[in-house]
Amino acid sequence: MPSGLVALLDDVSVIARAAAASLDDVGAGVAKAGTKAAGVVIDDAAVTPGYVTGFTPDRELPMIWKITKGSFRNKLLILLPIALLLSAFLPQAITPILMLGGLYLAFEGAEKVIEKLGGEKHGETLEDPIADPASFEKTRVSGAVRTDLILSAEIMAIALNEVSDETLLARAVTLAVVGIAITVAVYGAVALIVKMDDVGLHLTKKASSAAQATGRFLLRAMPVVLTVLGSVGTLAMLWVGGGIILHGLEELGVPAPAHVAHNIQHMLADAAGPLGPVAGWLAYAVASAIVGLVLGAVVAVAVHFVAKARGKAH
Incomplete structure (x- = not known):
């Protein structure tokens, strides 16, 4: 009996050590994935405020909460299962799917540029009379x-790539942790940005002169x-979309466009001396944005042409 108890305790100890090692692996995977996805996270935080600005203050936080819930659904209920299934059974499909997503981002960014340049607007905007605020x-x-x-x-794909050698369970836990942490960070930051003016107005009504000055600022x-x-x-939509497409083409055996962008990046990085890393990053971002703008504009023109043709047909 004692020997059986000792054996049982040994088994428990082995299981505990394995669990601790797995947790360490997950923690390391989360850290690596979060670092690699930082650029896309910044893009996400920059893009989102544009969707909620211009509405009455009482609707801003409810809208952000709706978008946050949608983001949780995207990451945990849609992308997490798809990522795990694709990584297990059809990993070669991940790159083309990401490229389609990149093309959609490029299209969205190009549409905004076309609108800024005085082109035809895509749908109702805040400058137009809003007939149905709830629907808008x-x-x-x-x-x-x-x-x-x-x-x-893109965030989940980056995270998946960082833990592709781990077990299915470790991959699932890492992706879930990354998805939750990034969603909370991004939309928490968006809420703070959007409510900055309300905080400022509140501070201007305080008795303290320092608080009033901060509020006015x-x-x-x-x-x-x-x-x-x-x-x-x-710009984020364009450079992330273009970057996804360049990287995808490289993965699919068409490396020339990405090589041109990387050559420009290295050339400017070498010429900039101590500022080389920043200059190189900016050069690649601009090259990616140009690719995104060109491809996105082609898609936007095609979409508008089809929409007009369908309108005439009706």
């Missing part, structure tokens, strides 16, 4: 969730922040 809000939230799906797919800064974020969000 629903449309904006749906658009944000669709964009989040593409960015989330936040109120003045808010329009600038939103303008910058709007531009960054559009």
Whole structure:
């Protein structure tokens, strides 16, 4: 009996050590995946405020919460199972699917550029009279969730690539942890950005002169922040979309476009001296954005042409 108890305790000890090692692997995988996905996370945080600005203050946080719930659904209920199934049974399909998502992001970014340049607008915007505010809000939230799906797919793909050698359970736990942590971080930051003006207005009513000065600063800064974020969000769609397509083509055996972008990156990085890493990153981002803009514009023109043709047919 004692020997049986000792054997049982030995088994429990082995299981505990294995579980601890698995947790360490998951923690390391989460850290690596989170670091590699940082660029896409920044893009996600820059894009989202544009979907909720311009609405009355009482609708901003409810809209962000709806988008957050949509992001959780995207990552945990749609992308996580698909990623695990594809990695197990059809890993070669991941790259083409990501490229389609990148093309959609490029299309969205190109549409915004076309609108800024005075081109035809795609659907109802905040500058137009809003006939049905509830319907318009629903449309904006749906658009944000669709964009989040593409960015989330890229985040989950990066995370999956970092833990591709782990067990299925470790991959699943890592992707779930990364998905939850990134969603909380992104939409928490978005909520703070969007409510900055309300915080500033509240501070201006305080008795403290320091609080009032801070409040006035936040109120003045808010329009600038939103303008910058709007531009960054559009650029992010283009450079992330273009970057996904360049990387996908390289993975599929068409390396020339990516090699051109990388050559430009290395050339400028070498010429910039101490600022080489920053200059190189910017060069590759610009090259990716140009690719995204060109391809996105082609898709946008095609979509508008088809829409007009269908309208005439009806």
